[in-house]
Amino acid sequence: MLNSLYSGITGMKAQQTKMDVLANNIANVNTTGFKSQRVRFQDMISQMDSNAQGPNGNGRGGINAQQVGLGSSVSATDLMMQGGALQFTGRALDFGIQNGDNSFFVVSQDGNPGGRHQYTRDGGFYTDYEGNLTTANGMRVMGFSTEIMTEESDYDATALTQENNFGALSIPQTYNGLALQDYSIDDTGTIIGTYSDGNAYIIGRLALSTFTNADGLEKAGENLYNASTNSGAPTIGGPTDDGFGTVRSGFTEMSNVDLATEFTEMIVASRAYQANTRSITTSDEMLQELINLKR
Template sequence: MLNRSMASAVSGLKAYQTWLDVIGNNIANLATPGFKASRVRFEDVMSHTLRGASVPDPAQGRGGRNPAQVGLGVLAAGIDTDYAPGTPTATGKMSHMAIQGEGYFVVADGFRTYYTRDGSFDLGIDGRLVNPSTGLYVMGWQADANGAIDTSQPLSPIRIPIGEEMDAMPSMSIVIPGNLNAAAATGTTYTTDVTVIDSLGFRHSVSLTFEKTGTNTWSWTYSSSEAGVTLTNATGTVEFDDQGNVLNVTSAGDLTIQWGNGAADTVIPGGGDFTRLTQLAAGSDAVGVADGWTAGALTSFAISVDGVVTGIYSNGATKALGQIALATFANPGGLLKEGQNLLSPSPNSGQAVIGTPVTGGRGQIAAGYLEMSNVDLAEEFTNMILAERGFQANSRVVTTSDEVLQDLVNLKR
């Protein structure tokens, strides 16, 4: 009997010590990015039955009896992880990322793959996104030379080659959006400048002049004041309907520009896309926008909420460089903590389901932020008091049981 009380109290000491261990670890990781607090789940140990239950016996005029049992202590049955999201904190560093919602970053070293909520990433010496504490690469899908991303391909480290050169891209089309004033008198002209890139990467300014030639009809003409430049098929007309929308566009043919500096001729089909123009009773503000860019170098990057890494070049051009991957699990509570903010699957977590952010229940990426620990300090201090008092009370039971045993031994005297 006395051994039962002492054994129960000892089990309580062990259980509350485990609780204190978990509380101490939670508080120690208060400032750990992406850390998820743990909590202990208690359950009673099997009970010793002193008397079984019985059913009512009407013949004897006796009702049923409840069982009489003595518990044999407590057990720390499990340590669960609270996967509630932590608060995103701004760091201003674009390579830092926080996940707003479900999901885990995929990181690997070529041998093993891990998962983490800690987005404390940086650019390594090889231009790859890496966790500088572990050396693990951030995994995703790399874009091809044209900026296309194929997420059906195997994962690979995300590379952001700062300083990499981009070749010049000559202009191949011109789009002309905006408005031409419907209240303008016949003979009114309006001119806008278009910046065109030749095959050598040089910028040229070409003028586009509109002249109102009649009701709902304007002519357009390209010209250049640059020496040595020759334009062919540089004229045409644009007609509008009674709602101010483009009705018909004519041109002398494809606009051809000979630069005279050794660059290849620039050919603009039909002289450009005039279908985005309007003719309304408002000021003329039509502009000509040519594609293409000069040579440049990758100077910085941005990461969108859906995990697309976009390179920003010194020539003003942008291009997709890659796509961050996120993983989800059927049972995140079954993940194994490997240290260094890393997690790995277990038989009870299920295998990783990998995809892009904002799809399949995965959260979105907040670049320039880190997810902080979800430890609630007030709750931990409260639990610490409860654990301390529980440990103290169980130690008193051990002391009392010992004194009773001492009294029992003294009976012999």
């Protein structure tokens, strides 16, 4: 059988994978903090019809190898980690990360500081009736808590980033008999609560994580990422610290999907798929002519 039949099939499969990725990008155009993907291709092994030969002693020149390719395959599906635009919401528990494409919020299923953590760019958080800071799916938001709340005038953001202070964040509704009146989060991720005595107290600070190779993170669904063997171990710190982004309260990060690019790539993929099907039908016509020689 003609190799072109199978080369056409590999091309169709590769373009179908590209269409799958493009469709997923478009489906998540309004997903908070979504990072788009792109597909890259590579050629497959080639059939060697004739090896290369160098010049010989009789004055004859060299001859290049004769090879016939056997199709294409997907080489990579890259994560495009560029930050999306920040959209104003005005909600106190909405957070967007600015100037930190490799920074992520840290969340945990059970809030255990030494447990399994996951990472997200979706900063739309909530509080439950106990004051725990959670994601939309109930994951606990991790950060740096203070055992004894201090007044804002005594605030030291770096002191909150000590390792023994790392854990799940909560905003207590009462403290030493005082009732919570209001709270706010500044650009350093520090949660400042105002209680019924009129004083502002430091409650905690949001944690961020960075990775040596953020492109190596694995998508886990629900706007979450898992660390992988190629992403490197996470480095935990606070917003505005060296190497970390800045947290903007009242904003959420929009998807970085560019619809113009996605639709253009969709046209390219569609035509490439059509061309591969045409190579199969043309190869079939050649086989038909060969069979007709028997008549």
